[in-house]
Structures are given as C-alpha cells and as structure tokens.
Amino acid sequence: MSATQVTAPDLTEAERARVLAKSALFDPPPAQLPDGRRDLVGLSREELTAELAAIGEAPFRCKQLWHWIYHQGVTDFARMSTIAKPLQAKLAERFIVGRPTTVTAQISDDDTRKFLFRFRDGQEAETVYIPDPEEDRGAVCLSSQVGCTLSCRFCHTGTQTLVRNLGAAEIVGQFMAARDAYGEWPSPKGETPRLLSTIVLMGMGEPLYNYANVAKAMTIVMDNEGIGLSRRRVTLSTSGVVPMMDRAGAELGVNLAVSLHAVRDALRDELVPLNRKYPIADLMAACRRYPSASNARRITFEYVMLRGVNDSEVDARELVRLIAGMPAKVNLIPFNPWPGSAFQTSTRVAIERFARIVNDAGFAAPVRSPRGRDILAACGQLRTESRRKGTSPARSAGEVG
Ligand code: SAH
Ligand code: SF4
Numbered sequence: 001m002s003a004t005q006v007t008a009p010d011l012t013e014a015e016r017a018r019v020l021a022k023s024a025l026f027d028p029p030p031a032q033l034p035d036g037r038r039d040l041v042g043l044s045r046e047e048l049t050a051e052l053a054a055i056g057e058a059p060f061r062c063k064q065l066w067h068w069i070y071h072q073g074v075t076d077f078a079r080m081s082t083i084a085k086p087l088q089a090k091l092a093e094r095f096i097v098g099r100p101t102t103v104t105a106q107i108s109d110d111d112t113r114k115f116l117f118r119f120r121d122g123q124e125a126e127t128v129y130i131p132d133p134e135e136d137r138g139a140v141c142l143s144s145q146v147g148c149t150l151s152c153r154f155c156h157t158g159t160q161t162l163v164r165n166l167g168a169a170e171i172v173g174q175f176m177a178a179r180d181a182y183g184e185w186p187s188p189k190g191e192t193p194r195l196l197s198t199i200v201l202m203g204m205g206e207p208l209y210n211y212a213n214v215a216k217a218m219t220i221v222m223d224n225e226g227i228g229l230s231r232r233r234v235t236l237s238t239s240g241v242v243p244m245m246d247r248a249g250a251e252l253g254v255n256l257a258v259s260l261h262a263v264r265d266a267l268r269d270e271l272v273p274l275n276r277k278y279p280i281a282d283l284m285a286a287c288r289r290y291p292s293a294s295n296a297r298r299i300t301f302e303y304v305m306l307r308g309v310n311d312s313e314v315d316a317r318e319l320v321r322l323i324a325g326m327p328a329k330v331n332l333i334p335f336n337p338w339p340g341s342a343f344q345t346s347t348r349v350a351i352e353r354f355a356r357i358v359n360d361a362g363f364a365a366p367v368r369s370p371r372g373r374d375i376l377a378a379c380g381q382l383r384t385e386s387r388r389k390g391t392s393p394a395r396s397a398g399e400v401g
Contacts, residue, residue, distance in 0.1 A: 015243045023209050026145070028167035029121050039098040040069060041176070042169025044216060045223075055094060057087070063225070069097050070226025073176065073185030099177045100170060112372030115178060116384065119170050123163055124384040125204050127174040128377045129182075129196065137197035142174050144214050145205025146386045150239055152259070152272050154304055155380040156338040157204045163388045165210040171217035175199065175227070187227050198233045202257070204382045208241035208248065218252055231255075237302065242278040242286045249291045256290050257300040257331075258283065262310050263318040271310070284322055298327040298364075304380070305334050305346035305354070312350075316357035329364040336370055336378040 031039040040048060049062040061083075068080045075097040077088040100117035103124065107113050113129045123146045131138035146163035148155075179185060179196055188194040199221060201207040207214045218234055221227045236248060237257040245256070260283075262268035268275040275283075287299050301323060305311050319330065332355055335345040346354075351367055358365035370378045 016247060019209070019241065019244055020211065023165060023211065026162060026165045026210075028119075028165055028170060028213070031167065031169055033096065033120070037094055037096050039169055040065065040095050041098050042167055042172055042217065042220070044219065051095070055090065061087075065091075066223070066226055070220065070223065071187050071228075073179060073187070075099065098169065098173065099180065100173045102177060102181070105181060106375040106377070108372040108375045108377060110371055112375070112377050113178075113181070114372060114375050114377035115174070115181070117170075117174055117177060119166075119173075123386045125166060125170075125174070125386075126377075126382040126384060127178055127203060128372060128382070129178050130371050131195070136193050136195055138195055139198045139200050140175055140178050140196050141200050141203045142171055143203030143205055143382070144171060144201055144207040144210045146384065147388075148205050149209060150206055150272070150274050152239060152261075152380075154261075154271065154306060154335060154341065154343050156341070156376075156383045157380070159340075160204075160383050160386075161388065162205075163386045165213055166205070168213045168216035168220065171213060172220050172227075175221060189228065197229075198235070199229060200235045200237065200257075202235070202237040202379065204384070206239055206241065207236050208238045208244035211244050211247065215248070215252055218254060232297065235300070239272050239274050240278050240283045240286075241274070242282050245286045246289060249289070253291065255297060255300070256287070257302055258287060259304075260301045260319075260322075261304050261306075263315055263322055267310060271306075280322065287323075287328075288326060298329045301328055301330045303330055303332055305332055305351050307335075307344040307346045307350070309343065311346040311354055313353060313357060316354045320358060320361040320363070323363065324361075329366075330358050332358075332365055332367045333379055334367065334370060336373055336381050338376065338381050338383075 031042065045062055048065060049059050052061045064082055068074045074080060077092045080088060100119050103116040103118050105113060105115050111131050115127045116124055117127060118124045125143040125146050127143060128141040129138055130141065143166060145165050147160040148157045149162040151158040182195050184195050201214065221229050222231055222234065231254045235255040235257050237259060238245060239259045259272065262271050265275060265279050268280060290299060332351060334351060335343050355365045355367055372378050
C-alpha cells in the first residue's frame with residue numbers, strides 16, 4: 001500500500017520556517033486605525049505592556065486592562081471603573097477595544113446562529129455558534145482565514161481563493177462579538193456553565209497555514225484572567241499540515257481534529273489535495289506523535305461521508321487499521337451540500353454500516369447530525385464574497401503549501 005512506502009517529510013525547522021514565511025505573505029493589515037489609534041484586542045500581554053510603557057504607564061496597568069477587556073468584555077474605557085478618569089481619557093485618545101462589525105446574524109431552525117463579520121479593511125468571514133440542544137453550552141466555530149489556499153473538493157470554502165489570514169484580533173474578535181450577542185459577560189469563571197463553552201477552529205480556512213495568528217489568539221482565549229477557556233475546550237482542525245502539527249502540539253496542547261476523509265492516498269490526493277504533499281502515512285505518524293493525545297483526550301478524525309466515494313465497508317476496515325492503537329475517535333459527518341457541489345451524502349444504511357465497523361473495533365464513531373444546514377452554516381458550507389485586493393500575484397489556487 002502506497003501510504004506506507006512514502007518517505008518521511010522534511011520535518012526540519014526549515015520546513016516549518018517555509019510554511020510560516022509563506023503564511024506571512026497573507027498577513028492581515030496593521031491594527032492601526034486611520035486616525036492613528038491602535039486596537040488593544042489581539043495583543044499578547046507583553047505587547048500590551050509595551051504599548052502602555054510607551055505612554056508612560058506601569059506594567060500593572062496591563063493586568064487591569066486585560067481584566068476589563070477579556071474578563072468583563074468592556075469596550076468603552078469610560079466604563080473601566082478601576083482606572084482613574086484622566087487615564088481613561090488618555091487611553092481613549094490612543095487606543096480602542098475593537099470588535100468586528102456584524103453584517104448579518106442568521107438563526108437556523110435548530111438555533112444554530114451564523115454571523116457574517118466584517119473587518120476594518122472590508123474583508124469578511126463567517127462564525128457559527130452551535131448550541132447544545134439539551135444543555136446551556138455550545139461550540140463557537142471560528143474562522144482562521146478569509147478563504148482557503150487548499151481546495152478540498154467537498155468544501156465550499158475551498159472554492160474561495162485565499163484572500164488573507166485573519167489576525168489574532170480578528171480571531172479573538174469573532175469569539176468576543178459572538179459573546180456580545182449572547183450577553184455572556186463577564187466571562188464565567190472555572191467550571192461555571194457557559195453558553196459559549198468551547199471553541200472549534202473549524203470555520204473558514206486552514207488554521208495551521210495561519211499558525212502565528214491562531215496561536216496568539218488561542219493563547220489569549222486560554223488566559224485564566226480573561227476568557228479563561230482551558231485547552232481542553234479548544235479544538236484545532238487541520239487538513240493535515242504535518243510540520244505545523246508538531247508545533248501546535250508542543251506550544252498550544254489543544255485538542256486536535258484531523259480531516260481524514262479518505263484512507264488511501266490515491267483518493268485522498270483527489271479529495272484533500274494537501275495529501276500530495278503530506279500523505280497519509282506521514283499524517284498518521286504526526287498524529288501518533290501529538291503530545292497531548294491520551295485516552296481522556298483523543299484525537300478526532302473527521303470523515304465526511306460521500307455516497308459511493310469513501311463510504312464502503314473496505315474503507316471502514318482500512319480506517320480502523322490506520323488508527324489502530326491510537327487514542328482516537330471518528331466523527332462521521334454526512335456531506336453537507338452547497339450550491340454547485342458535486343457529491344451526494346451517503347445513505348443512512350451506508351453510514352450506519354460504516355459506523356458499526358469502526359465501533360466494533362473499539363472506536364467511538366458518532367454520526368454528526370448536521371446543524372444549521374438551512375442557513376448554510378454546517379461544516380464545509382461557509383464562504384464569503386471577499387476577494388483579494390490589490391495587484392499582488394501572491395495567489396495559490398490548488399497549491400499545497
Ligand atoms: N481547514 C480545516 C478546518 C475547517 S473545515 C480542515 O479542513 O480541517 C472543518 C471540517 O468540515 C473539516 O473536517 C472539513 O473537511 C469538513 N467539511 C468540509 N466541507 C464539508 C462538507 N461539505 N460537508 C461536511 N463536512 C465538510
Ligand atoms: Fe480549506 Fe478545510 Fe475547506 Fe479543505 S476542508 S478547503 S482545508 S477549509
């Protein structure tokens with residue numbers, strides 16, 4: 001089988017540096033407003049401290065502002081009551097606490113809510129809140145890029161060329177603006193129930209092709225003195241950017257979801273073209289290395305069920321063989337159609353047969369019920385009209401890294 005014959009990828013620092021350098025070509029615009037003020041959202045603690053030092057303020061102000069911005073959710077300096085009025089005014093002259101603009105917020109029949117957010121340069125991305133039907137909790141599905149460089153055949157986002165990466169402020173900002181919509185401030189502490197209880201990086205874009213901004217944003221949301229979501233409540237989904245998986249594991253330790261979708265290289269090369277660069281054997285090896293994987297924190301393999309394409313019993317058995325011995329579970333996602341898509345959802349019978357084989361081998365294999373399909377908010381249905389501006393030729397249709 002070809003998957004096992006593939007030589008190991010170049011996992012050196014140079015390979016990672018190459019991915020990061022390429023990603024920097026799509027950097028977001030600077031967080032400076034036309035009037036010269038700077039957005040404080042999305043700065044690391046160190047950067048925030050430096051901004052404050054530059055206007056002569058002591059480091060303890062960082063802690064104070066962090067609390068107001070990320071714990072209280074306050075955007076108006078005048079409401080930061082532990083800060084004296086003259087300093088409030090000084091801050092307001094130089095800084096803002098920003099949010100993306102909500103262009104539309106649609107609610108599905110099943111209460112899933114899809115937001116279209118616009119950023120300062122006019123580019124747009126979608127964010128989805130998926131409430132748990134039984135309990136007061138839910139997942140916020142964040143976008144990491146406007147568009148995507150990859151072009152997985154079954155994915156609507158994949159038909160939109162990469163416009164640009166989202167900045168840390170824009171990634172955290174999606175969460176904060178969704179939070180605003182539900183009025184869930186101040187951030188609930190510790191295990192107190194919260195409506196926006198988990199983050200999944202499963203919206204538009206490939207998070208590991210925007211690693212620097214994604215990592216910074218996740219460090220902010222996981223900070224205990226602010227939004228305070230533990231790394232167990234954050235899941236990063238990747239189509240398999242192997243060298244960056246190691247980095248994410250070592251630095252962030254969040255849950256990992258891997259979009260597998262096919263168990264043979266020939267088919268995966270077609271469905272997930274990134275496979276031509278990082279084939280299945282390399283991907284599986286990276287999963288086995290992923291540091292936080294354990295029985296309590298299994299790696300999730302996502303598998304979109306495409307009728308007659310990847311849903312046979314043979315496929316299910318091969319899947320079991322690939323993940324044997326790994327702390328893993330398999331999410332079976334019935335294909336969500338979108339205008340112009342070329343696939344059909346597997347039949348109920350095929351999905352159940354597939355699930356049974358995976359289950360019998362000792363792996364949980366839940367069939368995800370589609371959420372928000374009526375408003376095109378389900379997995380793989382997101383897309384915006386944003387296009388890349390300017391004359392830069394830095395485009396990469398179908399390119400794989
Ligand atoms: N780029 C990342 C994360 C975003 S996609 C990744 O590919 O993992 C989130 C999940 O939705 C992925 O598993 C993706 O393969 C899946 N998906 C894409 N299009 C889909 C569709 N039309 N129906 C069901 N799932 C889809
Ligand atoms: Fe990009 Fe993920 Fe869609 Fe593939 S499935 S095109 S990697 S967003």
